[in-house]
Amino acid sequence: MAAAAWWKIHCTPEETQETLSRIRDNASPGPTYFVLLILSTLIAAYGLVSNSTATVIGAMIVAPLMGPILGLGLAVVRKDSETFYSSLFAEVVGVILVILTGMLVAFVVSPHSIDYALGEIVGRTRPTLYDLAIGFAAGLAGAYCTVHPRLQASVAGVAIAVALVPPLTVTGLTMAGALAGETRFEAPLGSFMLFFANFLTIELASIIVFLMAGMGELDAVFSRQGLGRSLIIKLMLLVGTGWFLTNQLHNLVRERIAGEESRRVLSTYLGGVKGARLESSSVQLSGQGTSVYAVVTSRQEIRPAQVADIEKLLNEALSNDYRPVTLSVRSISSTWASATEFLDEPPQAKPDPEAQRRQAFNRVFTEALSNQPIELESFRLLPDSEGARRALVTVIAPYAMSPPLVRELEKRVNDGVAKESVLAGPPVKLTVRSVVIRSANADQDVPYSAPDTRSQAEKDRLAFEAAVRERLTQLVASHGGSTLLEAHVSQDKEASTENLQVEKVRLVLQAPKLLAADTVTAWEKELGEAFSNETIQREFQLEIEQRLGATIGRSLMEEEARKAAQLRRIEASLSKVVSSAKGRVDGQPVVSTLAPPKPDAKPILAVGAVVVTPTALKPEVVKKWEKSLQSDEPDYVVKLAIDNRIGRLLGP
Structure with a gap:
């Protein structure tokens, strides 16, 4: 009897038949298959979102995706078209269902609240050539346990090793995140390539094991017709996937080299900055160079000039394959303190x-x-x-x-x-x-008056000049219809002595005839007597610019005198009520008589004045003042208009 080949797996006819039946059952897309698939995807999705490794492992055990893959391998070696298409349908529908379920979970949780930087998610978005080897070994183990009924208990461990559902779930989660702008589309592509590599290697490994168990013919596998052609296509896909994973591994190695070198350069440089520590760093490779991101805790912020120095060191440390290197640093203010003092205090700049x-x-x-x-x-x-x-x-x-x-x-x-x-x-x-x-409130402009900063001597001088003008007004008015138009008073300091003060007064007046010289002399004498006292004598020198005008009758002169008296009376009364409000009348009030609105009504006496007060006047205060003036002028209807200016009062 010839010795059996060492590489063959020996199974009894009963065991072979039982294995074939079990594989076909597991590969059929029945209700149980889809229920377990959805449940395992939900478990995996929430485990990934919460970064729970134990939960993800539980999803691997429940997941039934490995059954259709073994069914595809068995169908190829046995030329079983029915099993092949049934398994292919179950696998394709299962893949789509897992991805859609993962996306649904992401949208329910909200892509904006998922941390796509978690280890359980990131670890499945960047497959390498190592994952291809893991998938092939897991496929061999899974198929070997399947053909040996006594090893069925080990299938759960194989499912954990190969992990088909978690990568597809990550594809769904990251696809939702990419659509929401929370991650890049490279993430779902990478996780799907991890599943696809496992799919191809498991099918290839299962074909090898089934041939070793004598469940099919080698000629059927490499036939250019029928199902054998699908294996050739899958081998070509496997080669392409291997190239992709090799490139991924190469990039990962390059990133690790760049990451280690950048951490070394950063740590060395920051060692010379008092109180600075490298908290974390990451590297991102692209066709345009290398981007390094660093988080630094420091007592003082890292300045752009320092970042430029570190960036220059990174470009010198890394080879041409990585250049140009760009560095971005985020500074986090931090302090270190002992029981007695702050540590790593930055040097204090000398005051300028x-x-x-x-x-x-x-x-x-x-x-x-x-x-x-x-x-x-x-x-x-x-x-x-x-x-x-x-x-x-x-x-x-x-x-x-x-x-x-x-x-x-x-x-x-x-x-x-x-x-x-x-x-x-x-x-x-x-x-x-x-x-x-200019200032204004919602109702009106708010005027401000400059504060009165005049000295007492200046105030006395202004009062003296006003008194002189008033006396001159009386003197001119008493001279046959003459009217004083202007009066400017100034002291002649050169002609003045200690006991004699000479005042020059320039007058502009209107009179029906030229003034006589003795009239001017009389006015000068009267002014001197009126404004001299025991301590000081005043001498007045009048310069008169006279304008001839019409002869004024006595009645008009009396009317002018009455108006002047009325103006003085109103000015005195208004000053009294304004002073009670801690204000003052700025300048002389303007008084005009208006015709009555009705023939039998009293004429209107319009009084306008500029009043300076510390705070804005209220309408009721102005109304009260108007009533006070009305009591002094019973023959008129008094209308008071106040230009209120806000200011402060200076002086004694």
């Missing part, structure tokens, strides 16, 4: 004296303007001159800065400069540039 001076000036200018509705826009320090420091200050204000306001601001600035040690030196002289703005 010029920057300190500018900061101090900014504080001084801002504080000096804080009590006014004025904002500091900018300032520029000018060269010193005439023993003083000079500054050009630009402010945003509701009114122009007058010389008195600049003087007050200059005083406040110098008071503030005296408190700043870094600003010790000569006094500061200001040139102020005003950017005037």
